[in-house]
Amino acid sequence: xxxxTAVVEKCKDTGYYVGYIPDFTGAHSQGDTIEVLRQNLMxxxxxxxxDRN
Numbered sequence: 007x008x009x010x011t012a013v014v015e016k017c018k019d020t021g022y023y024v025g026y027i028p029d030f031t032g033a034h035s036q037g038d039t040i041e042v043l044r045q046n047l048m049x050x051x052x053x054x055x056x057d058r059n
Contacts, residue, residue: 012025014043023036023038023043024043029049034047
């Protein structure tokens with residue numbers, strides 16, 4: 007399994023966590039918790055990797 011680093015910030019207006027993966031153009035998401043954000047980012051990476059094939 008590959009490991010990726012995410013940049014995460016918490017939006018002070020919405021309270022949502024917003025993150026992106028610098029190694030993947032277009033890999034960004036949000037979630038109401040860190041865990042939800044992590045799951046969303048994993049799904050985005052999976053879709054991007056599938057699109058490369």
